[in-house]
Amino acid sequence: MVLSRPPSDTDVSVHSTFASRYVRSSLPRYRMPESSIPKEAAYQIINDELMLDGNPRLNLASFVTTWMEPECDKLIMASINKNYVDMDEYPVTTELQNRCVNMIAHLFHAPLGESETAVGVGTVGSSEAIMLAGLAFKRRWQNRRKAEGKPFDKPNIITGANVQVCWEKFARYFEVELKEVKLREGYYVMDPEQAVAMVDENTICVAAILGSTLNGEFEDVKLINDLIDRKNKETGWDTPIHVDAASGGFIAPFIYPELEWDFRLPWVKSINVSGHKYGLVYPGIGWCVWRTKEDLPDELIFHINYLGADQPTFTLNFSKGSSQVIAQYYQLIRHGFEGYRNIMENCHENAMVLKEGLEKTGRFNIVSKDQGVPLVAFSLKDSTRHDEFEISDMLRRFGWIVPAYTMPADAQHASGRSSAAPSPSASSSTSTWSCASSTRYPRPRSRHPPCCRRRCPPTPSPWPTGTSTRRRHASSLCLPTRPTA
Numbered sequence: 001m002v003l004s005r006p007p008s009d010t011d012v013s014v015h016s017t018f019a020s021r022y023v024r025s026s027l028p029r030y031r032m033p034e035s036s037i038p039k040e041a042a043y044q045i046i047n048d049e050l051m052l053d054g055n056p057r058l059n060l061a062s063f064v065t066t067w068m069e070p071e072c073d074k075l076i077m078a079s080i081n082k083n084y085v086d087m088d089e090y091p092v093t094t095e096l097q098n099r100c101v102n103m104i105a106h107l108f109h110a111p112l113g114e115s116e117t118a119v120g121v122g123t124v125g126s127s128e129a130i131m132l133a134g135l136a137f138k139r140r141w142q143n144r145r146k147a148e149g150k151p152f153d154k155p156n157i158i159t160g161a162n163v164q165v166c167w168e169k170f171a172r173y174f175e176v177e178l179k180e181v182k183l184r185e186g187y188y189v190m191d192p193e194q195a196v197a198m199v200d201e202n203t204i205c206v207a208a209i210l211g212s213t214l215n216g217e218f219e220d221v222k223l224i225n226d227l228i229d230r231k232n233k234e235t236g237w238d239t240p241i242h243v244d245a246a247s248g249g250f251i252a253p254f255i256y257p258e259l260e261w262d263f264r265l266p267w268v269k270s271i272n273v274s275g276h277k278y279g280l281v282y283p284g285i286g287w288c289v290w291r292t293k294e295d296l297p298d299e300l301i302f303h304i305n306y307l308g309a310d311q312p313t314f315t316l317n318f319s320k321g322s323s324q325v326i327a328q329y330y331q332l333i334r335h336g337f338e339g340y341r342n343i344m345e346n347c348h349e350n351a352m353v354l355k356e357g358l359e360k361t362g363r364f365n366i367v368s369k370d371q372g373v374p375l376v377a378f379s380l381k382d383s384t385r386h387d388e389f390e391i392s393d394m395l396r397r398f399g400w401i402v403p404a405y406t407m408p409a410d411a412q413h414a415s416g417r418s419s420a421a422p423s424p425s426a427s428s429s430t431s432t433w434s435c436a437s438s439t440r441y442p443r444p445r446s447r448h449p450p451c452c453r454r455r456c457p458p459t460p461s462p463w464p465t466g467t468s469t470r471r472r473h474a475s476s477l478c479l480p481t482r483p484t485a
Contacts, residue, residue: 008117015077016180018044018244019168020035020038020041020335021286022038022041022045022055022207022365023041023044023045026190026333027045027351038288040323047213050375053159053214053291054319054396054399054401055399055401058400059401060400060401060402060403061402061403062278062403063247063274063275063278063373064277064283065276065279065280065281065283066282066424068280068281068327069332069334070329072327072330072334073325073328075326075481076323076326076327076403077323077326078147078303079093079321079322079326079454080197080321080322080323080325082321082322082323083319083320083321083322084097084319084320084325085311085313085318085319085323086323088311090322093322093325093326096326096455097122097325097329097423098117098326100122100275100287100329100332101118101119101120101122101287101289102117102118102120103286103332104118104120104249104273104289105118105119105120105263105289106118108245108249108253108262108271108289109254109262109263109264110263110289110291111263111291111479118289118293118307119289119290119291119292119293119296120287120288120289120290121287121288121314122285122286122287122325122328123272123285123286123287123288123316124284124317124320125134125274125276125283125284125285125286125288125314126164126166126244126246126272126273126274126355127166127169128286128288128315128316128317129272129273129286129287130166130170130179130244130288131166131169131173131174131316132172132288132298132315133242133270133272133280133288133290133315133464133482134157134174134176134204134205134385135174135241135300136270136290136295136296136297136300137204137205137240137269137270137460138155138204138241139297139299139300140204140295140297140395141202141204141206142155143153144238145296148200154176154177155175155176155202155203155204155205156176156177156178156179156180156200156202156204156292156419157170157176157177157178157179157183157203157204157205157206157207158179158181158195158198158199158203158205158206158207159178159179159180159190159207159209160180160181160183160189160190160191160192160204160209160212161180161181161182161183161190161193161409162183162189162209162213162214162408163180163207163209163213164209164213164244164246164271166169166242167207176204179198179203180193180196181194181196181409183408186272188214188215188217188367188407189209189212189217189218189219189345190209190211192220192223192224192227193227195224195227196224196227196228196231199228199231199237199239201235201237203237203239204467205239205240205241205242205269206224206228206239206241206242207239207241207242207243207245208221208224208243208244208261208283209243210242210243210244210245210247210248210249210252210261211245211246211247211248211249211251211372211373211405212372212373212397213233213247214367214377214407214408215368215369215371215372215377216247216368216369216372216373216374216375217364217368217371217372218252218256218259218261218369218372218373218379220372221241221260221261221262221265221268221428222260222261222265224241224412225241225265225266225267225268227242228240228267229266229267231454235480238363238431239267240267240268240269240270240295241265241268241269242268242269242270242271242273243261243262243268243270243272244261244272245261245271245272245273246272246274246277246286246371247274247277247278248261248278248372248373249272249274249278249314250273250275250277250280250340251272251278251344251373251374252343254337254340254341254344254345255344255348256427256483259395263291268291269290269291269327270288270289270295271288272286272287272288272289272292273286273287274286274287275287275324276324278344279328279331279360280331280340280343281324281326281328282327283324283329284323285324285328286329296314300314301313301314302314336349344374347374348374350374351374351375351376352370352395354376354461355368355370355376357380358376358378362381363378363380363382364378364380364381365378365379365381366371366378367378367379373389376417387404388404391403391404392404402460408434419431
């Protein structure tokens with residue numbers, strides 16, 4: 001005789017996930033629920049909601065890595081519960097971080113002796129790295145001004161109008177005046193001569209960008225260095241240079257080895273780079289490296305011992321996961337110089353194919369340069385009927401995330417539009433797209449424009465009947481995604 005009983009409200013083991021009452025009733029959106037739910041239901045609820053996110057592999061809106069090898073994924077999961085700041089408890093992780101710092105410093109030609117170790121730190125990204133570098137410049141400037149008996153309450157920093165928002169954050173958060181060099185037609189990066197002309201005795205540093213957020217272009221760091229050197233000799237000042245190599249730091253050494261932008265230039269005192277961009281690591285890792293120990297004031301380094309042994313720390317954040325540090329070390333030894341060079345060359349070649357395809361359509365202006373971050377920034381030649389944001393929305397229907405964005409105040413001409421909707425920073429704004437290249441997809445054999453039919457889903461056209469052929473073509477653009485390993 002088989003005994004059975006009706007399940008109670010709390011006995012959920014016999015329910016399938018989607019038949020469970022836990023997925024049939026609403027959860028509070030902004031308050032913690034009163035009762036617990038089974039782990040299967042919690043997973044399914046969250047997993048289903050996350051399906052509404054874009055596909056990271058089809059996201060061209062950033063340079064951040066979206067794929068790593070399974071072996072590295074295993075290392076990440078095995079170390080995800082390690083707190084990097086516990087250096088005494090996890091000494092090997094600390095050693096791997098130090099190895100990464102030294103590898104990157106040598107890659108950037110830091111003037112290190114045979115037995116000398118590099119000065120640097122791992123961060124959660126280039127934003128934190130820039131904050132730390134900026135603080136070092138500010139403190140060194142203040143110390144020098146105090147020693148000379150001069151005022152030290154009005155520091156400023158020189159950047160181009162094309163800088164990433166983290167530089168504006170640094171200036172606002174740490175009370176430093178941000179002096180921006182305006183852009184001009186055909187020149188969408190900081191002009192070295194204008195930048196150095198703006199330098200005065202209160203300038204803590206000139207920030208050069210190796211890979212502009214707007215179009216991937218490298219700024220002329222060598223010319224900035226030469227002009228700074230001349231001005232420092234004429235004035236007796238000691239104005240240094242910081243290179244924001246968030247995007248270009250893992251590109252230039254491999255495909256532009258003769259380009260002088262790093263510690264080969266005497267006035268470059270610190271460099272930041274994003275490991276989670278072209279360093280080929282998932283989001284959450286950046287690096288800041290200083291030229292010498294003297295360029296990082298000792299008073300900014302804290303020493304603690306409540307986690308065990310004496311531990312020096314120079315970060316804005318304290319606790320941090322170890323996974324990304326270990327992943328960076330994996331990529332550095334896994335690929336080596338040869339592997340990174342091959343990946344970056346492939347990215348650059350794919351970018352050129354994409355550029356050529358867009359040019360063949362005759363409908364776009366190319367805003368990016370061939371030398372720089374392997375991406376293609378472009379805008380419509382004729383935007384009287386449709387603008388970049390409309391086409392970006394159409395591409396989104398096919399899963400591709402192609403960012404359309406406004407250009408800075410002095411670059412409205414970039415899209416060829418006479419006027420546009422008002423933006424907070426200018427009376428009129430113009431827009432463009434930026435698409436990073438990929439190593440994941442093979443280039444079309446026929447080198448056709450990027451509207452590659454083999455990847456376009458055979459769905460009906462989203463455009464209304466009677467829409468012009470030009471507009472329909474925009475909806476069929478199929479673009480490769482940004483670089484990963």
